[in-house]
Amino acid sequence: MDVGAHERELAMEALDEHRRAGRLERTEHATRCATASRATSRRQLEALFDDLPEPHPDYPRTPAGPAPTTARTAGDPPPELPELVAPTGATIARHAGLISLLTPAVAALLFAVSGGRFPWIFILVPIVIAGVAFISHRHER
Structure with missing residues (x-):
């Protein structure tokens, strides 16, 4: 099953709990968080917790059937980018x-x-303005 940013974030939050509880050293925590951030399947995320006790991520249940879609009209603003993805x-x-x-x-x-x-x-001046325009254009998609 494919995972999205929300599932990866849940896994990293659970890893943070293990770090705070002293079950993971700093480098191991960083390695597992990096792996979680690149995970594309639920199996990859679950493998990060094979040797750890609870808490494990509480992934949302996926409904049977196609995922609901919401149509956007031309007047709707573009969706906000999560600060976690591209804060600057x-x-x-x-x-x-x-x-x-x-x-x-x-x-x-x-x-x-x-x-x-x-x-x-x-x-x-034009260099800064061009840079700002480039970054803004990348984040409008």
């Missing part, structure tokens, strides 16, 4: 307009504070 990129994407607006002002302030000695600072 998602934050930059959410604040792209503000970052793009403030970048020239910050460059002008730095230019003024430096006494006009670094005019090349304005070259960074």
